[in-house]
Every structure is written in C-alpha cells, then in structure tokens.
Amino acid sequence: MGRGVCEGWFKMSDLWGIYALWYREVKVFLREKSRLVSSTVNPLIWLVAFGGGLGASISIGGAGYQAFIFPGVLMLVVLFTTIFFGLYVVWDKKIDFFKEVLVSPLKRTSIFVGKMLGGCTDGLIQSGIIILFGPLFGINYTAYSLGLVILFVLLLAMGTTSLGLAIGSQMTSFEGFGLVQSFVILPLFFLSGALYPIDNLPAWLSWITYANPLTYIVDGMRGALLGESSFPIVLDLGVAAAYVAVLVAIGTFAFKKMT
Amino acid sequence: MIIQTFGITKRYKNITAVNHIDLSIEEGKIFGLLGPNGAGKTTLLSMLATLIPPTEGTAKVNGYDIRKEPGKVRASIGMVFQTPSSDEILTGRENLYLHALLYGVPKEEREKRIEDVLELVDLADRANDLVKTYSGGMRRRLELARGLLHRPKILFLDEPTLGLDPQTRQHIWDYIKRLSKEQGVTIIITTHYMEEADSLCDRVAIIDHGEIKALDSPSMLKMKVGKSMIKARVESPNLDYIRGLPYVIKAEAKDGTVTIILSEAGAHIQEILCNLGNVSFVELREPTLNDVFLQITGKEMRVESAEGWAEVYARAGSR
Numbered sequence: 001m002g003r004g005v006c007e008g009w010f011k012m013s014d015l016w017g018i019y020a021l022w023y024r025e026v027k028v029f030l031r032e033k034s035r036l037v038s039s040t041v042n043p044l045i046w047l048v049a050f051g052g053g054l055g056a057s058i059s060i061g062g063a064g065y066q067a068f069i070f071p072g073v074l075m076l077v078v079l080f081t082t083i084f085f086g087l088y089v090v091w092d093k094k095i096d097f098f099k100e101v102l103v104s105p106l107k108r109t110s111i112f113v114g115k116m117l118g119g120c121t122d123g124l125i126q127s128g129i130i131i132l133f134g135p136l137f138g139i140n141y142t143a144y145s146l147g148l149v150i151l152f153v154l155l156l157a158m159g160t161t162s163l164g165l166a167i168g169s170q171m172t173s174f175e176g177f178g179l180v181q182s183f184v185i186l187p188l189f190f191l192s193g194a195l196y197p198i199d200n201l202p203a204w205l206s207w208i209t210y211a212n213p214l215t216y217i218v219d220g221m222r223g224a225l226l227g228e229s230s231f232p233i234v235l236d237l238g239v240a241a242a243y244v245a246v247l248v249a250i251g252t253f254a255f256k257k258m259t
Numbered sequence: 260m261i262i263q264t265f266g267i268t269k270r271y272k273n274i275t276a277v278n279h280i281d282l283s284i285e286e287g288k289i290f291g292l293l294g295p296n297g298a299g300k301t302t303l304l305s306m307l308a309t310l311i312p313p314t315e316g317t318a319k320v321n322g323y324d325i326r327k328e329p330g331k332v333r334a335s336i337g338m339v340f341q342t343p344s345s346d347e348i349l350t351g352r353e354n355l356y357l358h359a360l361l362y363g364v365p366k367e368e369r370e371k372r373i374e375d376v377l378e379l380v381d382l383a384d385r386a387n388d389l390v391k392t393y394s395g396g397m398r399r400r401l402e403l404a405r406g407l408l409h410r411p412k413i414l415f416l417d418e419p420t421l422g423l424d425p426q427t428r429q430h431i432w433d434y435i436k437r438l439s440k441e442q443g444v445t446i447i448i449t450t451h452y453m454e455e456a457d458s459l460c461d462r463v464a465i466i467d468h469g470e471i472k473a474l475d476s477p478s479m480l481k482m483k484v485g486k487s488m489i490k491a492r493v494e495s496p497n498l499d500y501i502r503g504l505p506y507v508i509k510a511e512a513k514d515g516t517v518t519i520i521l522s523e524a525g526a527h528i529q530e531i532l533c534n535l536g537n538v539s540f541v542e543l544r545e546p547t548l549n550d551v552f553l554q555i556t557g558k559e560m561r562v563e564s565a566e567g568w569a570e571v572y573a574r575a576g577s578r
C-alpha cells in the first residue's frame with residue numbers, strides 16, 4: 001500500500017500500532033449504535049421511496065429500477081460512511097485521543113494506514129447490512145457476484161477513506177464539511193450513473209461522467225450483480241485500483257504534512 | 260543533562276512565541292516552566308515533544324536531536340496534555356491497552372504494567388468504566404498513568420492541574436511527587452500557578468514573552484527577592500527613613516499601600532512600624548514566586564494578558 005511514499009518496510013511495532021488504531025475505530029463504531037442505525041435506514045429510504053416511487057413510472061434495467069439503483073445506493077452508503085470517517089480527523093486533532101497518537105513513536109504512515117483500515121471496516125460493515133437487504137429489491141447473489149461486489153466496496157472504501165483523511169488532515173475546523181458535501185460527495189455520487197444509465201447522456205454530461213472514477217466502480221458492481229454494464233469488468237477494476245493507489249498516496253502525503 | 264536546548268525559537272507570522280531559549284535540564288528532577296498564559300510554555304513543550312518544528316535552533320532530548328530523530332525522542336517521552344486526550348467512548352483499561360500497543364510495550368508485559376499504573380493512580384476499581392463517567396481529576400490521573408505506561412525517561416505535563424478544584428490539585432501534586440521519587444523519571448511541567456511551581460519543582464524557569472527571565476530553585480528565586488515582606492496601609496509614609504535602614508532592600512508606595520522588602524526575617528518589624536507613619540493595616544509574609552515574577556517582569560502573573568491569546572490564534576492560523 002503506497003510503498004513508494006513509505007519510509008521503508010513496516011516493523012512489528014508499527015503493525016501493533018496499526019492494530020491499535022483499527023481496534024479503537026471498530027470499538028467506537030460498534031459502541032455508537034445510533035450511527036449504525038441511521039446509516040442503515042437512510043439507504044433503505046432511498047431504495048424504497050426513491051427507487052419504488054420513480055421505478056413505478058419509468059423502466060430502466062431488466063430487473064426493475066430498484067435493482068438498477070441498488071449498486072448506486074450501496075456506493076452512497078460507503079461514500080458517506082468513509083468520507084465522514086476521514087474528515088473526522090479534524091475533530092480528532094483538536095480534542096481526542098488522536099493527539100496521544102500523534103505524540104507516540106508511531107510513524108505517520110502507520111497512523112494513516114491504521115485509520116484507513118478503520119474506515120474500511122466501518123464501510124464494509126455498513127454496506128454488508130445493505131447487501132443483506134438486496135434480495136428484497138430484486139438482487140440475487142451468486143458466490144462470484146457477491147465476492148466481486150465486496151471487492152469493489154473494499155476498493156471504494158479504501159480510496160474514499162483516504163480522500164476524507166487527506167482533506168480532514170488539512171482542515172482546521174468543521175466549517176469545511178458543507179463544502180466537502182457540496183463539491184466532493186454529491187458531484188461524485190450524482191455524476192456517476194448511480195441513478196441513471198450513462199449510455200444516452202448529452203455530450204457535456206457524458207464527459208464529466210466518464211472522468212469520474214466512481215462511474216466505473218458503480219458500473220462494475222452493476223455488472224457483477226445484474227450483468228448489465230457499460231464497460232468491461234477489467235476496466236472497472238483497473239480504475240478502482242488506480243483510485244485507491246492515487247488517494248492512498250495523497251492521503252499518506254497529507255498526513256506527513258499535518259500539524 | 261537529559262534535555263538541552265540550543266537557541267530554540269518559534270515564530271508565528273509576527274509573533275515570536277519562543278525566543279532563542281538555551282536551557283539545560285538535569286535527569287531525575289522536577290523542572291517547572293512558570294509563566295502567564297501565552298508566555299510560550301506550551302509552544303516550548305510541543306517543540307521538545309516533536310509535535311511542532313522549531314523555526315530556528317534545536318534541542319536534544321534524552322540524547323536525541325528533535326529535528327533529526329523525532330521517533331527516538333517520542334519513544335523516550337510521555338506526554339500529558341493540557342486538554343483531555345483520553346478516549347471517552349473507551350474504558351480506562353482500553354485506553355491504557357491502546358497506549359501499550361502504540362508504544363510497542365511487549366505483549367507479555369502489557370497486562371502487568373497496566374495493573375501497576377492503575378494501582379499507582381488509584382484507579383484499579385474504575386478501570387472497566389467508560390472514561391466519560393470519570394471526573395476531571397480521575398481523567399487526569401488516567402492520563403498520568405498512561406504517560407508512565409511505556410516507562411519513559413521524561414514525562415511532560417502541560418498544566419497538569421488546570422481547571423481542577425484545589426483538593427484534586429493537591430492529590431495530583433502528591434501523585435507527581437511520588438512518581439518522581441519512586442520511578443525516578445524526569446518531569447517537566449508547565450504551569451501558571453505559582454503554588455504549583457513552588458510546591459512541586461526542584462528548579463523553576465520563569466518564562467515571559469518567549470524568554471527565560473530567571474532560573475533557579477523556588478527557594479533561591481524567592482531569596483533573591485528578600486527574606487520577608489511587609490505590606491502596610493499608611494496615610495503618609497516616611498519612606499526616606501525606611502529606605503535608609505540597613506536591612507531594607509526596597510520600599511515602595513503605590514495607591515496608599517507600602518511594600519517593604521527585608522533582607523532578614525521579621526526581627527525588625529517593630530522598628531519599621533514605629534517609624535513608618537500612621538499604619539491602619541499590616542501584613543508580614545515571606546515572598547512568593549508571584550513577587551519574584553512581579554520584580555522580574557514588572558507585572559503580576561495573575562493578570563491574564565490579552566496577548567496570551569495572540570499565540571493561540573497565530574497557531575490556529577498557521578495550520
């Protein structure tokens with residue numbers, strides 16, 4: 001992971017440190033049950049109300065509109081969970097246990113990796129819950145499709161947590177949260193083909209969509225789950241891997257610059 | 260010398276928070292940085308802990324250069340921050356466990372050391388409760404325990420009793436003294452409470468505007484001011500006569516109150532009172548570090564100057 005920007009190979013003590021950060025994140029996540037509930041209910045409302053309502057008057061996708069947007073909603077869950085997890089370091093830096101982490105002998109790279117794995121775990125747990133609801137919305141899993149979807153979720157979570165951590169490590173207050181929502185999360189989500197097919201878009205919109213890495217991730221998940229995709233799966237996986245590589249590198253760099 | 264600084268300096272835009280400080284700190288002692296808010300104490304401590312880089316100069320902590328070997332410096336020190344830094348959503352024991360992992364405490368020793376430090380700060384019976392149920396003093400004790408868990412050679416305590424009630428403060432002082440005696444760690448504390456510096460520290464550096472104004476043991480610092488001090492309310496004091504007495508170091512009148520500093524203890528008080536004038540109130544006491552501070556800087560330490568916040572803002576702006 002981001003070996004090019006590491007100070008060398010990880011030592012045993014770094015691995016224990018990474019484990020410590022991950023352990024903390026998972027404990028906190030599991031103890032804050034209200035967060036878990038609200039981030040499960042939100043996507044279900046999308047699927048039931050938006051998917052059911054709009055799906056009643058339009059026909060997109062062979063398995064119905066709810067099934068069509070299911071990968072998109074899955075992406076929405078991961079996107080929100082992980083980016084806000086990352087942004088939360090703003091708060092951590094100020095008052096929390098994070099100060100204690102920064103003064104420990106742990107390398108910044110290890111701190112970043114530990115945090116990122118924590119965010120990925122949160123994202124996986126959240127999306128796992130939504131995946132369980134899949135059959136209600138016309139999704140039938142096979143071992144292959146389930147494995148592939150989880151792989152995409154994992155890559156998306158790694159990249160997006162890194163993005164959140166990179167932004168959060170450079171922010172000084174919560175005031176930037178709204179900006180991140182308006183200029184990062186919502187454009188990434190709405191311009192990704194999560195809610196509509198990307199084959200008949202007007203040219204200007206189509207260019208933006210093609211430039212958005214999440215387009216390929218949602219396409220890959222849709223291909224795995226419904227067998228309907230606009231790009232070859234290899235391209236989708238390649239873009240997802242590049243998304244992770246670039247953002248992990250940026251995040252590691254940002255952590256080293258963090259004060 | 261376990262800590263040595265070489266012209267260490269920190270500037271924020273147009274404020275110099277720490278100005279070319281040269282300082283040597285002996286091993287095994289309690290060393291105090293005493294000064295008003297914004298004097299540069301926390302900035303100096305943060306540089307020594309490698310949390311912020313110096314603008315100029317450097318320092319050696321436990322033999323390691325803070326610029327070149329920050330990792331080794333951080334492995335040698337424990338830090339207790341001014342603001343709480345334990346995790347509220349975790350239990351006391353979990354906080355300690357995380358600390359043991361972060362500092363690479365060997366697996367077979369973790370449990371034992373956690374029990375030991377919990378014992379040391381009397382938190383063993385509350386170890387499995389969430390930290391959010393702790394009082395301010397308990398939380399501070401937990402953080403003290405945590406700072407010791409990896410057996411650092413140096414423990415930094417940034418305003419260890421800030422915002423605690425007097426009774427809890429006394430308890431924390433007792434713990435700090437015990438730590439110093441039983442564990443032999445070098446302890447560096449910052450404080451703006453004179454009593455704290457006076458009762459805890461072997462040596463005290465008085466710091467103001469980023470510079471060290473005086474450095475000595477609390478008793479020596481006070482000796483420099485004088486042996487004893489008379490404060491009296493007098494209508495028209497006969498100051499010239501008083502100043503002529505051989506054991507009077509200084510006599511000043513301000514707003515109807517006369518302050519007289521004596522080179523010897525109270526033996527001559529009779530002679531002074533008889534010749535001073537029409538005295539309506541008198542107080543005889545030994546000088547405090549506040550008097551030392553007043554004499555050195557010309558201002559009271561209690562006055563929290565507005566410029567103290569300038570440093571805070573400068574720091575926030577530089578992020």
